Amino acid sequence: MEIKEKLFRPILITKGRKTSREHRVMLRAVNHNGKIYFSRHRPDGDWFQNALVNPLVKIQYNNSMLIGNAKLVTDEKLNEEISNLKYPGEERSKEKRVAIEITLQAN
Template identity: 85%
Template sequence: MDIKEELFRPILITKGRKTGREHKVMLRAVNHNGKIYFSRHRPDGDWFQNALANPLVKIQYNDNEFIGNAKLVTDKTLDEKISFLKYPGEERAKEKRVTIEVTLN
């Protein structure tokens, strides 16, 4: 089953980079061009650091679980696009963010 919504709130499950245990967090996500994006202001969050250290992640949404591979977005234009999709019409869409891209398996 595919995720149809462009903007949605799934649970992202990462593997703890220190503990090795599952770490769950509900986040606002963007579905764009067949990929799922998660972003934040700084790269210091546990989920963000975990996804970089252990790229195999899970996404739970609408009673479904999806498995994918995460990677850091290095394209600043794409970063900006994701922010505008994540915060449509909001001033914070203009803030600089760091973004993780998840390709579902």
């Protein structure tokens, strides 16, 4: 399955860094340059920390399950670009955020 939308709301499934159980959360995601991005204000959220510790993640969307590898986005310009794409025309697009980048595995 290929995701065509630039902005969409999938369920991100991570493996708990403490419990090893699946952790599911619906988030706003950005599809940009063949990668999927999730962001937040601070890196303290469970899903964010889980993805950094256990980078193999799943994305559930439109009755499909995608698998990918997560990594921290360290490029500040890319973080800004993701924020602008996530919140187009909104004031909060200017807020500093942290993001993870998901590289999907081939089907």
